[in-house]
Amino acid sequence: xxxxxxxxxxxxxxxxxxxxxxxxxxxxxxxxxxxxxxxxxxxxxxxxxxxxxxxxxxxxxxxxxxxxxxxxxxxxxxxxxxxxxxxxxxxxxxxxxxxxxxxxxxxxxxxxxxxxxxxxxxxxxxxxxxxxxxxxxxxxxxxxxxxxxxxxxxxxxxxxxxxxxxxxxxxxxxxxxxxxxxxxxxxxxxxxxxxxxxxxxxxxxxxxxxxxxxxxxxxxxxxxxxxxxxxxxxxxxxxxxxxxxxxxxxxxxxxxxxxxxxxxxxxxxxxxxxxxxxxxxxxxxxxxxxxxxxxxxxxxxxxxxxxxxxxxxxxxxxxxxxxxxxxxxxxxxxxxxxxx
Amino acid sequence: xxxxxxxxxxxxxxxxxxxxxxxxxxxxxxxxxxxxxxxxxxxxxxxxxxxxxxxxxxxxxxxxxxxxxxxxxxxxxxxxxxxxxxxxxxxxxxxxxxxxxxxxxxxxxxxxxxxxxxxxxxxxxxxxxxxxxxxxxxxxxxxxxxxxxxxxxxxxxxxxxxxxxxxxxxxxxxxxxxxxxxxxxxxxxxxxxxxxxxxxxxxxxxxxxxxxxxxxxxxxxxxxxxxxxxxxxxxxxxxxxxxxxxxxxxxxxxxxxxxxxxxxxxxxxxxxxxxxxxxxxxxxxxxxxxxxxxxxxxxxxxxxxxxxxxxxxxxxxxxxxxxxxxxxxxxxxxxxxxxxxxxxxxxxxxxxxxxxxxxxxxxxxxxxxxxxxxxxxxxxxxxxxxxxx
Numbered sequence: 001x002x003x004x005x006x007x008x009x010x011x012x013x014x015x016x017x018x019x020x021x022x023x024x025x026x027x028x029x030x031x032x033x034x035x036x037x038x039x040x041x042x043x044x045x046x047x048x049x050x051x052x053x054x055x056x057x058x059x060x061x062x063x064x065x066x067x068x069x070x071x072x073x074x075x076x077x078x079x080x081x082x083x084x085x086x087x088x089x090x091x092x093x094x095x096x097x098x099x100x101x102x103x104x105x106x107x108x109x110x111x112x113x114x115x116x117x118x119x120x121x122x123x124x125x126x127x128x129x130x131x132x133x134x135x136x137x138x139x140x141x142x143x144x145x146x147x148x149x150x151x152x153x154x155x156x157x158x159x160x161x162x163x164x165x166x167x168x169x170x171x172x173x174x175x176x177x178x179x180x181x182x183x184x185x186x187x188x189x190x191x192x193x194x195x196x197x198x199x200x201x202x203x204x205x206x207x208x209x210x211x212x213x214x215x216x217x218x219x220x221x222x223x224x225x226x227x228x229x230x231x232x233x234x235x236x237x238x239x240x241x242x243x244x245x246x247x248x249x250x251x252x253x254x255x256x257x258x259x260x261x262x263x264x265x266x267x268x269x270x271x272x273x274x275x276x277x278x279x280x281x282x283x284x285x286x287x288x289x290x291x292x293x294x295x296x297x298x299x300x301x302x303x304x305x306x307x308x309x310x311x312x313x314x315x316x317x318x319x320x321x322x323x324x325x326x327x328x329x330x331x332x333x334x335x336x337x338x339x340x
Numbered sequence: 341x342x343x344x345x346x347x348x349x350x351x352x353x354x355x356x357x358x359x360x361x362x363x364x365x366x367x368x369x370x371x372x373x374x375x376x377x378x379x380x381x382x383x384x385x386x387x388x389x390x391x392x393x394x395x396x397x398x399x400x401x402x403x404x405x406x407x408x409x410x411x412x413x414x415x416x417x418x419x420x421x422x423x424x425x426x427x428x429x430x431x432x433x434x435x436x437x438x439x440x441x442x443x444x445x446x447x448x449x450x451x452x453x454x455x456x457x458x459x460x461x462x463x464x465x466x467x468x469x470x471x472x473x474x475x476x477x478x479x480x481x482x483x484x485x486x487x488x489x490x491x492x493x494x495x496x497x498x499x500x501x502x503x504x505x506x507x508x509x510x511x512x513x514x515x516x517x518x519x520x521x522x523x524x525x526x527x528x529x530x531x532x533x534x535x536x537x538x539x540x541x542x543x544x545x546x547x548x549x550x551x552x553x554x555x556x557x558x559x560x561x562x563x564x565x566x567x568x569x570x571x572x573x574x575x576x577x578x579x580x581x582x583x584x585x586x587x588x589x590x591x592x593x594x595x596x597x598x599x600x601x602x603x604x605x606x607x608x609x610x611x612x613x614x615x616x617x618x619x620x621x622x623x624x625x626x627x628x629x630x631x632x633x634x635x636x637x638x639x640x641x642x643x644x645x646x647x648x649x650x651x652x653x654x655x656x657x658x659x660x661x662x663x664x665x666x667x668x669x670x671x672x673x674x675x676x677x678x679x680x681x682x683x684x685x686x687x688x689x690x691x692x693x694x695x696x697x698x699x700x701x702x703x704x705x706x707x708x709x710x711x712x713x714x715x716x717x718x719x720x721x722x723x724x725x726x727x728x729x
Contacts, residue, residue: 083466085464087411087464088464160639187456187460206453207452207453288616289633289635291614292614292630292633292635292636293635294614295613295614295635297612297635297636297639297640297643298639298643298655299612299659300609300612300613300630300636301639301640301643302656302659302661303608303609303612304599304609304631305678305681306661306681307599307605307608307609308595308599308681309678309680309681309682310681310682311595311598311599312682313593313595313598314595314678314681314682315678315679315682316593316595317586317589317590317593317595318584318586318589318674318675318678320588320589320593321584321585321586321587321588321589321590321644322584322675324585324588324589325583325584325585325588
């Protein structure tokens with residue numbers, strides 16, 4: 001709990017400083033640290049987001065239980081891939097009625113449909129769910145758009161105003177990207193996409209079946225729709241807080257009788273403690289990165305360029321950058337292929 | 341494409357969504373007695389889209405019970421009180437009526453699954469068009485039309501729907517333009533997806549030397565061209581047409597190490613960085629970490645792009661730079677901007693040479709300049725803060 005307080009304080013402070021337009025929602029970067037901080041900003045504990053680099057079965061195993069998946073892809077106005085369900089009042093679903101809100105909506109739809117002992121929704125999300133109980137998806141979308149606490153957390157990731165303004169007037173491009181959620185609900189696999197009228201029922205999940213084995217071919221098929229080599233998607237998993245899981249296992253090994261020998265038990269405890277240290281370091285890195293995301297680097301850039309100029313080194317750097325702009329395509333190709 | 345899996349009915353009758361062998365039971369007073377006949381419980385969907393819960397005598401083939409069911413009217417569950425067999429009850433939610441069945445399947449392993457399946461079909465019937473094997477006919481069409489939303493109907497019928505859809509699509513595109521900018525600034529592909537690999541610094545390191553090598557040779561060629569008479573115009577033209585991205589060259593430059601070797605430089609740079617949570621962080625390391633971070637590189641790429649789009653003039657003006665630098669920012673010429681920053685070199689320093697004697701000479705004039713810079717820093721910061729407010 002002490003670990004999370006600084007994060008919450010940081011969000012509050014930065015939210016106060018950042019003046020964003022009253023009803024606008026900013027863009028959200030597809031990054032596990034961003035989503036994890038949004039979760040704690042909503043007051044929810046016990047959950048975090050991890051990036052999925054491969055959808056092969058083994059790549060998921062160490063993250064289980066996986067409660068849901070968040071998929072970012074190039075948006076196409078497609079027909080739903082399954083049956084749109086409009087009569088399930090037990091499923092939380094909200095239509096997206098405002099631009100740029102799909103990241104938060106995908107995340108909230110997963111959290112509010114989730115019932116797991118590891119995760120505590122907290123007051124804000126519990127109130128939101130109760131408030132939306134009797135509303136239809138459209139009204140829920142509007143309710144969500146007007147929820148001040150949610151929007152503040154979302155907009156705390158707005159980039160400094162200068163650059164956003166420049167971009168919006170400078171470039172007009174066709175591509176846009178969209179976040180959706182996938183999760184199992186009562187023995188069925190659902191896609192939660194705010195651009196449709198309801199949750200999309202994709203498949204049945206047998207009782208002995210792992211829902212990830214059901215969703216994997218669906219996501220694979222989704223990815224194959226794009227040209228080979230193009231990187232137009234990203235996949236993240238909503239999981240239980242890893243640090244808590246490891247700490248709980250340590251407590252069990254220390255306090256409960258175990259089949260392990262004393263030496264094996266000590267080795268396992270040391271291994272788990274190593275995982276805990278790794279998770280703490282990861283959370284520290286997330287906080288650092290999120291602070292940088294919000295920071296206005298313009299004064300630093302100008303000062304740095306001035307100093308490089310005064311020491312007579314700036315022209316060489318500019319020339320090198322200019323040369324690399326000639327090598328632009330090979331550079332892009334190289335970068336495009338790295339995730340594969 | 342990934343429609344719902346069909347139920348157990350496919351084994352013998354493709355129109356049945358679920359079926360299993362079970363006998364009826366009859367109520368006599370408060371007692372329930374099994375009917376010894378062999379029976380079949382199944383659910384099916386008629387052509388009009390209605391769901392039916394049926395029981396038939398397997399010997400005679402006669403359908404003795406055929407209930408039309410609607411969502412939330414019924415519940416089907418096991419009767420745990422009965423210990424002599426596997427008994428299930430179909431409860432009518434709106435009355436006290438009950439129908440009891442005893443399982444006749446030889447194995448018990450699928451009882452729970454069939455019970456779940458029955459409840460699913462009772463309360464969540466599949467849409468008519470998703471039925472397996474059902475051909476299209478008037479009943480299906482009517483059912484589909486009756487169940488479509490107004491939006492879907494508009495999409496189905498002609499131009500109004502299409503225009504609406506197109507308008508919605510265009511609106512979606514327009515509202516997400518900033519997201520696309522992320523895409524191009526990251527060098528193609530999904531911006532967010534590409535940013536994540538950039539967090540992995542190791543894979544990018546091996547490619548740097550080869551690029552650096554080719555860059556050096558190219559730089560020499562450019563240098564020779566630049567020396568020619570009248571070539572300044574030619575040199576400017578490529579600069580204007582190309583989008584030079586400083587973030588591709590600056591982070592790995594040795595120049596950074598030279599900058600942070602000077603405590604005065606560190607002092608003036610550190611005030612512009614976000615505060616670090618770790619008190620024991622080395623200031624030089626903080627500067628290097630920030631310069632190599634994806635967040636800073638993205639900001640520098642955006643700075644390069646914004647300056648070349650000629651929109652940073654008013655902002656640059658507030659930083660107390662030379663008139664030439666401000667003019668370059670207003671005209672959107674990054675190379676002129678860079679040249680202007682270098683033109684303000686202290687006397688005695690040269691661009692090309694770096695002998696130790698020059699360094700010593702350069703350091704002396706820098707001292708008063710550094711003091712002046714400290715004085716200037718505060719007004720710039722104040723102006724920046726005023727703008728932000």
